[in-house]
Amino acid sequence: MTLLFAITIGVLFACGIYLVFRRSLVRLIIGLSLLTYAANLMIFTSGNLLRRGTPIAGETPPEAMSDPLPQALILTAIVISFGVTAFTLALGYRASQAVGGDDLDAMQTTDREEMK
């Protein structure tokens, strides 16, 4: 199970980084969301991957409980990444309108001196 998780996380990170390095804006955004998925899975492994009891006092003895915190953390991270992805999509749409294409190499005017 741990090995499966490790491989999945690794593949997700690799794909995310590969896509972020592409010139296309759409791929960049997809790459960023893959990175956040990988991060969420990674937090998931910080709990215990074994099957444990529900973490409710009185129902499960404390030593058999699973750790609820990583899931709470992931939930927070998912909500945040949802908002951020929505924003990057809107930003990407506006930028591709302003630049006239989704080529990231065309988006370098702010680094040039002639800009006022």
Added chain:
Amino acid sequence: MTPLIIFPFLIPLITGFSALLKRRGRRRVAFSIGVTANLIAAVVIMASTYDGTILISQMGDHPMPFGISLVIDSLSAIMLLLTAVIAFLVGIFAMATIDANRERFAFFPLFAFLVAGLNFAFLTGDLFSLYVAFEIMLMSSFVMLTLGGERGQLEGGIKYVTINLISSTIFVVAAGLTYAVAGTLNMAHLAIRFSQLADPGVTLVLAGMFLIAFGIKAAIFPLFFWLPASYHTPPIAVTALFGGLLTKVGIYAMWRVLILILPAATAILQPLLITVSIFTMIVGVLGAVAQMDVRRLLSFHVISQIGYLLMSLAIGTTDALSAGIFFMAHVILAKTALFLISGIVHELEGSYHLKHLGSVAKRHPGAAVMFFIAALALAGIPPFSGFWAKFLLLRAGIEAQQYLLVGVGLAVSLLTLYSMIKIWNEVFWKPNTYTPSADEQPTPLTRIERRAMIGAAAVMVVLVFALGIAPESMISLSNRAAAELFPNGLGHSGYVDAVVAASAEIGGLSE
């Protein structure tokens, strides 16, 4: 348990929602009341921690590590006060200069949410809440940066958003791994747990990840390229707010995490920190020297100053940390002042470009005096604040026998002075021979707007000046802040002991 502690987060949050009001007048009144209340709260907090008390509140009255700790030690109080001052003055400046279109699209609520995120980052004693605070702050900054939708803003925005999302991903992974290793996310508890940990290897990995995550946000070498690509694109009030505060939060987080929680690993990373600090200072200032746009020039100086702040971490003594905290106060004030003054010049003369400006000193001597003070303060000329900041930092460096760092710090000061003189010559002294084009006309401002804009910058400059003339209380404050943060024995520091004691009162720390 004191309700006071939550106000710096609550006030900007409420301000943000009430600044969504539809009518311009009401919106502005709500925002003004909000930033004023935030300033008052920060002053009250500073007054109640001035005698050395550390304010602690456990959320839901659960002892740590189960409840999230909110902690205001001296460092937090200093940062809260600085943020409140900047928010207040830049808020006034923004009300005078921001265009109606941006204001209609929720500029002031975003401003308030940004402050809420910043304040929450300074309040929290929990690693994951720090991540959430960063996200609140970043989300508002993303929108503020791109608000208006000019081409440059969108291009700069994409770089800024991408790199910051990657940094957040690294941060959240590091936080998850920290939890996996230590089984807690409370900073004080982490400091105790990590001091008991036998294997230093894993803490080294964590420290490296935190260094990269916060390093991207702080714009250290070689992770700074997003900053000069984006910071000059939004209106100057936004640039002033970002340049003054946002990168500094990265350094604040480094101090908190690397010094408080992972001191052993940070000691191993020292050669790396020294190298990075040196290159950040040099590359930043060399980049600045080459620029012809005032905003880009000042943006590169932001990077160079981050190098000095990182130097406090690289030297790694209590004295250096204390000097770093003083430097933080100085650089936040001086940098914001410089951005605001360049904004004033733009509003009055219609340009940011050095070649398109000239003889401003003759036409607006007040602006020239303000720039002169702020620029000399940044370069570190006595009796201004930068002199004390650099003096303390370099003295700490010499005492720790880091002569290379000290030498570079001095040389970079000289180059800073050089590029400030360049602005002075080009903008304020040289006769203006350039005929402005149609889009370089000064903005028509009403008399009140003009006064508000100049008044905000003037107060900022007065603060810079005051910090230079009377640095004693700030120095003793930063000494205490450093002493509270710095570990005094394995798993002990003023901060940790205070949090543990506060938890013991409401039920104790159960292992």
